[in-house]
Amino acid sequence: MLDWTKRGVLTGARQDRNVPRTTDQQGGLVAGTLVATEAGWMPAEKIGVGAMVMTFDDGLQEVAGVTRRLHPMPCHKANEMTMLRPLLSVPAGTIGNRRQMLLPEGQAVMVESDFAEAYLGDPFAALESSELLGLQGVRKVLPEDRVVVVTLSFAEDQMIFVEGQALAHCRASGVGEPLSVEEAIWPETAQRYRVLSHDDAELVVAGMASLDEVTHATHPAHRGAPLS
DSSP, rough: TTHHHTTTTTTEEEEEEEOSOSSSSSEEETOOOOETTTEEEGGOOOOOEEEEEEHHHHHHEOEEEEEEEEEEOOOOOOOOOOOOOOOOEEOSSSBBBBSOOEEEEEEEEEEEOOOHHHSSSSSEEEGGGGTHHHGGGGGEESSSSOEEEEEEBSSSEEEEEEETTEEEEETTTTSSOOOHHHHHHHHGGOOOOOOOHHHEEEEEHHHHHHHHHEEEEEEEEOEEEEEO
């Protein structure tokens, strides 16, 4: 069992960040991504409803819903059209991940940055993974094989630990249901984490990139075919 489940580390940490209820791209965790659970590190595709997963703000929380989908692959048949979307290859150490990982472009993640604290007043900033492009070698790749993307949901929005200290956003299980009158008038009542706008995310990532240049960090090769 993970020792942090005994200590309750990070339980009750930062609240009141807002994540939009919709995004123009789909998020999720690529199969094989390791998730921190009560039983230890477990591949995302092995997690089912009822599993207890370690979250950033609330300690262990029960998974309320699981969906799986195939990531769009290149289609070579003339009579078939496929919306091909690359994945992001994130080198080890970029966002707290202990090894290289793949992320869909629509997946929100949380980063810790001194620049974010100076600029936004909070060292923890949530942003779409697509904003990381170029940071420490993050780039787009086309999967070489079929890729399953797993989406976990909880009773409310959560940030969960993946691949070490990386934090991935998981939406509340009710996302997609009709909004209440209060939520329609005051959307922040239905939101918990705030994903940075493109402009703010760009500044935070630029600050992280500047620090990377100072430390001369190096990163391993990527998995998947690079995009030219």
